[in-house]
Amino acid sequence: MVTLAEVAQHAGVSASTVSYVLSGKRSISATTRLRVEQSIRELGYHPNAGARALASSKSNIVALMIPLRTDMYVPVMMEIAIAVATTARTHGYDVLLLTGEEGPDAVRRVTGSGLADAMILMDVQLDDERLPLLRGTDQPSVLIGLPADTSGLTCVDLDWNATGALCVEHLAKLGHRDVAVIGEAPAVYERHTGFAERTLDGLRSRARELDLRVLHRPCEGGYDAMAATLARVLDERPGTTGFVVQNESAVEPLLALLRQQGRAVPEDVSVVAICPDQVATQASVRLTSVAIPAQEMGRHAVERLVAKLDGRGSDDVVLIAPELTVRASTGPAPTAP
Amino acid sequence: MVTLAEVAQHAGVSASTVSYVLSGKRSISATTRLRVEQSIRELGYHPNAGARALASSKSNIVALMIPLRTDMYVPVMMEIAIAVATTARTHGYDVLLLTGEEGPDAVRRVTGSGLADAMILMDVQLDDERLPLLRGTDQPSVLIGLPADTSGLTCVDLDWNATGALCVEHLAKLGHRDVAVIGEAPAVYERHTGFAERTLDGLRSRARELDLRVLHRPCEGGYDAMAATLARVLDERPGTTGFVVQNESAVEPLLALLRQQGRAVPEDVSVVAICPDQVATQASVRLTSVAIPAQEMGRHAVERLVAKLDGRGSDDVVLIAPELTVRASTGPAPTAP
DNA sequence: ATAGGTTGTCGAAGCGCTTCGACAGCAATC
DNA sequence: GATTGCTGTCGAAGCGCTTCGACAACCTAT
Numbered sequence: 242m243v244t245l246a247e248v249a250q251h252a253g254v255s256a257s258t259v260s261y262v263l264s265g266k267r268s269i270s271a272t273t274r275l276r277v278e279q280s281i282r283e284l285g286y287h288p289n290a291g292a293r294a295l296a297s298s299k300s301n302i303v304a305l306m307i308p309l310r311t312d313m314y315v316p317v318m319m320e321i322a323i324a325v326a327t328t329a330r331t332h333g334y335d336v337l338l339l340t341g342e343e344g345p346d347a348v349r350r351v352t353g354s355g356l357a358d359a360m361i362l363m364d365v366q367l368d369d370e371r372l373p374l375l376r377g378t379d380q381p382s383v384l385i386g387l388p389a390d391t392s393g394l395t396c397v398d399l400d401w402n403a404t405g406a407l408c409v410e411h412l413a414k415l416g417h418r419d420v421a422v423i424g425e426a427p428a429v430y431e432r433h434t435g436f437a438e439r440t441l442d443g444l445r446s447r448a449r450e451l452d453l454r455v456l457h458r459p460c461e462g463g464y465d466a467m468a469a470t471l472a473r474v475l476d477e478r479p480g481t482t483g484f485v486v487q488n489e490s491a492v493e494p495l496l497a498l499l500r501q502q503g504r505a506v507p508e509d510v511s512v513v514a515i516c517p518d519q520v521a522t523q524a525s526v527r528l529t530s531v532a533i534p535a536q537e538m539g540r541h542a543v544e545r546l547v548a549k550l551d552g553r554g555s556d557d558v559v560l561i562a563p564e565l566t567v568r569a570s571t572g573p574a575p576t577a578p
Numbered sequence: 579m580v581t582l583a584e585v586a587q588h589a590g591v592s593a594s595t596v597s598y599v600l601s602g603k604r605s606i607s608a609t610t611r612l613r614v615e616q617s618i619r620e621l622g623y624h625p626n627a628g629a630r631a632l633a634s635s636k637s638n639i640v641a642l643m644i645p646l647r648t649d650m651y652v653p654v655m656m657e658i659a660i661a662v663a664t665t666a667r668t669h670g671y672d673v674l675l676l677t678g679e680e681g682p683d684a685v686r687r688v689t690g691s692g693l694a695d696a697m698i699l700m701d702v703q704l705d706d707e708r709l710p711l712l713r714g715t716d717q718p719s720v721l722i723g724l725p726a727d728t729s730g731l732t733c734v735d736l737d738w739n740a741t742g743a744l745c746v747e748h749l750a751k752l753g754h755r756d757v758a759v760i761g762e763a764p765a766v767y768e769r770h771t772g773f774a775e776r777t778l779d780g781l782r783s784r785a786r787e788l789d790l791r792v793l794h795r796p797c798e799g800g801y802d803a804m805a806a807t808l809a810r811v812l813d814e815r816p817g818t819t820g821f822v823v824q825n826e827s828a829v830e831p832l833l834a835l836l837r838q839q840g841r842a843v844p845e846d847v848s849v850v851a852i853c854p855d856q857v858a859t860q861a862s863v864r865l866t867s868v869a870i871p872a873q874e875m876g877r878h879a880v881e882r883l884v885a886k887l888d889g890r891g892s893d894d895v896v897l898i899a900p901e902l903t904v905r906a907s908t909g910p911a912p913t914a915p
Numbered sequence: 916a917t918a919g920g921t922t923g924t925c926g927a928a929g930c931g932c933t934t935c936g937a938c939a940g941c942a943a944t945c
Numbered sequence: 946g947a948t949t950g951c952t953g954t955c956g957a958a959g960c961g962c963t964t965c966g967a968c969a970a971c972c973t974a975t
Contacts, residue, residue, distance in 0.1 A: 242692070244931060255955045260933060267934095270953060287690025291637060292931035294628025295960050305675065309660060311653070319656045323646060326677045335693065338642065338675040340663045353624025355579070356672065463860030490860060493830045497862045500834075523800030523827060525834045581961060592925045597963060604964095607923060629961035632930050 243286040252280040263288065294355065302335050303546060304357035306348075306371075308364035309341040314489065317517060317535045318363065321385065324539025325361060332547045334358075348374045359550055361385060361542050365396075367433040381549035383542045387435045391558050395549065397541045400560040401436045404531050405444030407565050408485045408513045411529070413451040416574035417483035417511060420448065421474045422457040423467070423495065425488050430459055440487060440515065456481070462490025464497070471498050482510055482574050489516040496525050496570075507572030518566070527568040534561055580623040589617040600625065631692065639672050640883060641694035643685075643708075645701035646678040649763050651826065654854060654872045655700065658722060661876025662698060669884045671695075685711045696887055698722060698879050702733075704770040718886035720879045724772045724895065732886065734878045734896045738773045741868050741900040742781030745822045745850045748866070748902055750788040753911035754820035754848060757785065758811045759794040760804070760832065762825050767796055777824060777852065793818070799827025801834070808835050819847055819911050826853040833862050833907075844909030855903070864905040871898055 249256040254273060261267040262277040269277075280286075294300040305325050307318055326336045337357050339347045341364060348371050351357050358380070362371060365386035375382045376393050384396040412420055422444060424430070425437045441457055448455045456478050460470040470491075474481060486492050492514050496506060504510045506526050514521055514530040521530035541559055548554030586593045591610060598604040599614040606614075617623075631637040642662050644655060663673045674694050676684045678701060685708050688694050695717070699708060702723035712719045713730050721733040749757055759781060761767070762774045778794055785792045793815050797807040807828075811818060823829050829851050833843060841847045843863050851858055851867040858867035878896055885891030 242690075242931095245933095246931075256932080257934075257956075258954060261954085264933080267954090268952065273953080285690070287687065289632070289931055290691040290693040291628050291631025291635075292960090293933080295626070295632050295930090295962080296932040296934080298628075298933095298960075300628060302674075307660070309664070311657065311660070315656050316648070316652045319652050320648065322659075322675065323644070323648070323677055326675050327646070327679055330677075330679065336675045337639075338659065338663050338673045340660055340667075342664055342667065350624065353579075353622070354627040356627040464862045493834075494860075494862060497830075497834060497837075523831075525801045525831060579961095582963095583961075593962080594926075594964075595924060598924085601963080604924090605922065610923080626961055629930090630963080632932080632960090633962040633964080635930075635963095 242289070243284045245286075245288070248277065248280050248284055248286050251284060252277045298355065300355060300358050301333055302337050302357045303329055303543070304337040304339055304347075304351050304360040306339045306341060306360065306362045306364075314533070316489075316519075317533050320517070320535035321363065321539040321542075324536040325543055328540045328543040332543065334543075334547070345371050345374055348378075352378045352380045359383075359546050361546060365435060367435050367438065381546055383546045383549075385538055385542050387439070387558065389435075393556055395545050395554075395556050396558045397538055397545060398436070398558075398560060399533060399538065400563055401439035402443030403560075404515060404563040405440040405442065405485075406447035407531055407563050408515065409444045409448045409451065409453060409455070411513060411565055411567075411571065412483035412485070412511060413448075413453055415483075415511060415571060417453070418574070419454045419478050419481045420456070420483040420485060421478065421481045422455060423470060423484060423486040423488060423491050424457055424459045426461045427459040437487065444485065454478070460488055460491050462488055462494075464494040467491045467494035468498055471495065483571075484510065484512045485515070486512060487515045489514070489520050492516065492520065492528065493524055500525075506570050509575055511571035511574070513565070513571060521566070521568065524570075526570045529566065529568045529571040531563045531565050537561060579626070580621045582623075582625070585614065585617050585621055585623050588621060589614045635692065637692060637695055638670055639674050639694045640666055640880070641674040641676055641684075641688050641697040643676045643678060643697065643699045643701075649765060651870070653826075653856075654870050657854070657872035658700065658876040658879075661873040662880055665877045665880040669880065671880075671884070682708050682711055685715075689715045689717045696720075696883050698883060702772060704772050704775065718883055720883045720886075722875055722879050724776070726772075728895050730893055732882050732891075732893050732895070734875055734882060735773070735898065736870060736875065737897040737900055738776035739780030740897075741852060742777040742779065742822075743784035744868055744900050744902050745852065746781045746785045746788065746790060746792070748850060748904075748908065749820040749822070749848060750785075750790055752820075752848060752908060754790070755911070756791050756815050756818045757793070757820040757822060758815065758818045759792060760807060760821060760823040760825060760828050761794055761796040763798045764796040774824065781822065791815070797825055797828050799825055799831075801831040804828045804831035805835055808832065820908075821847065821849045822852070823849060824852045826851070826857050829853065829857065829861060829865065837862075843907050846912055848908035848911070850902075850908060858903070858905065861907075863907045866903065866905045866908040868900045868902050874898060 245256050245259050249259045259277050262269050262274050329336050360382045363385045365384045365388050367389040369388050387396050387398045429437050445455055458470050460466055499510055514528045516530055518532045521528040582593050582596050586596045596614050599606050599611050666673050697719045700722045702721045702725050704726040706725050724733050724735045766774050782792055795807050797803055836847055851865045853867055855869045858865040
């Protein structure tokens with residue numbers, strides 16, 4: 242392993258000079274800089290991460306806590322993780338992957354050991370047990386997702402309230418009066434995951450204003466679960482003509498079932514999905530949808546975090562405005578016979 | 579931040595004693611150990627990762643390189659990543675997430691800087707440009723996936739050859755004579771991703787032995803692409819009664835299309851999928867499938883890696899035997915009218 | 916009693932880097 | 946010609962830990 246000292250010797254300068262060439266924290270004459278850079282290249286020098294971290298108290302690593310469970314939005318999580326990793330890299334940071342498994346202990350471990358300079362938390366629950374720890378440390382952090390109390394925290398999320406409202410508005414405008422919401426798996430609501438509840442709140446309150454009737458049913462993904470859910474919905478509200486689907490693994494089953502029952506989309510029934518664009522365009526009917534901007538969320542989170550690490554930036558909430566794209570799964574409500 | 583020295587002072591012992599309590603590398607009397615452990619707890623001490631890495635030349639971090647692109651098996655990748663992270667943790671390692679973006683440079687950076695003690699590579703291509711670097715370093719590594727030349731490398735993968743063979747065997751046993759393979763997106767083959775080619779090889783050579791006709795068509799995921807592919811297949815081989823689908827985002831579209839064309843599954847047409855069990859059980863027809871054992875692969879990879887780090891373990895290839903589960907999407911070939 | 920082992924603890928060196936203060940050299944100012 | 950102010954470089958201290966050799970203290974076997 243090549244060390245700083247060896248580079249210094251090779252270039253005929255002192256170790257500190259090499260360090261300053263690397264960090265740019267003091268001015269170095271062009272000739273020395275070039276000589277040092279040349280030596281670095283020739284020897285194939287890479288600074289030792291541990292030594293650097295020890296001396297500077299900075300690891301240049303950000304931790305990313307992802308959920309352990311895979312009961313929702315797996316591709317979204319993945320896309321966020323990838324966006325976080327690539328964005329972090331452009332700012333000179335590497336990403337440490339933590340699963341939810343350790344829970345709050347992971348936060349303690351990371352802050353305590355100086356393993357990472359900052360953290361990004363995903364899968365935030367409304368009353369997340371990691372939050373007190375984050376508030377109690379001076380290590381910067383960003384949440385992807387919104388807890389109930391955001392004071393003293395930086396959060397990035399899609400504006401789920403607005404998303405719910407947007408979906409129901411679109412259906413209202415098309416004349417639908419009875420709307421069913423196919424939600425995430427029950428477990429997601431039970432653990433009070435912010436986005437699911439917020440979507441529903443936003444949707445319901447807008448529906449009230451617009452005088453629509455809303456029936457919400459959580460739904461595990463998959464064909465069988467969707468079949469059972471649909472049967473119950475149509476039994477309870479036979480006049481339902483609009484669907485909002487938040488569980489992406491229920492989308493395709495729903496379409497198949499409707500088709501099978503002779504209900505045409507969008508002639509008889511309209512469907513709005515909340516899902517990544519890829520899902521919306523690959524479905525058997527091109528879906529009118531509100532996109533989940535996974536990449537943007539990941540990128541934003543890192544950029545807020547880097548800002549904080551640089552001393553710029555402050556605690557606040559970044560809500561990304563939802564956008565609804567009209568495709569082929571929604572149309573005017575059928576006129577009563 | 580609490581340091582070792584502070585713990586030592588608090589416990590009335592020397593720093594080295596505390597260190598030995600922590601590492602267990604020398605025997606310590608029960609009384610001192612207890613006293614030290616007590617102090618550690620009271621002060622809330624966490625060893626500093628950087629200092630540790632510097633002094634011991636071990637970071638206790640393993641790097642995981644995941645593919646940047648998301649054109650295949652996203653949930654599988656995610657599951658592997660999570661399995662790697664949790665398994666690594668049980669062995670005292672953390673996981674650094676690298677995306678393919680940097681390519682071979684990432685390998686250089688990580689080995690050069692001592693950021694990680696070892697690495698796991700995913701999305702391995704048959705002739706991967708990272709391999710020479712891995713062979714040229716003494717840093718342990720494990721590949722998830724099989725390159726063309728595995729000499730000097732440790733690899734973990736599903737036995738894709740056997741997987742292909744298994745699928746076609748199952749169809750043959752049911753009396754099907756004409757089989758179509760719906761493959762991954764063309765790009766996957768173009769970059770010579772091992773698993774796709776191997777599956778095909780295994781399938782073709784077994785088909786030859788069993789005297790079946792095979793038609794292979796790569797296919798982007800989604801409904802439209804699948805529709806076009808299916809039309810071409812049925813045009814070229816109208817007698818096709820068996821399908822093997824490797825692209826999980828083509829499965830549901832295929833089922834929908836067949837249904838739409840009045841071809842019943844499994845009465846008229848049989849479908850075998852290669853996909854995670856979750857996909858197979860959630861599809862509109864419960865799919866006969868060969869499971870992709872994502873968790874097992876991740877776990878295995880970490881365990882091989884840890885073995886190497888401990889000086890046990892050697893270079894070799896672990897192939898996981900495929901298992902075919904019969905569900906409702908395959909049945910006897912229809913007898914010719 | 917003495918030599919030879921064990922066991923438990925300590926002191927000190929050193930891992931490779933950053934960073935601070937010092938200072939030589941030189942140009943501009945009075 | 947002395948003073949001030951830069952600029953560019955160096956030496957040394959120190960970050961918090963691991964680890965090696967030393968060595969008391971005690972136990973066994975002669």
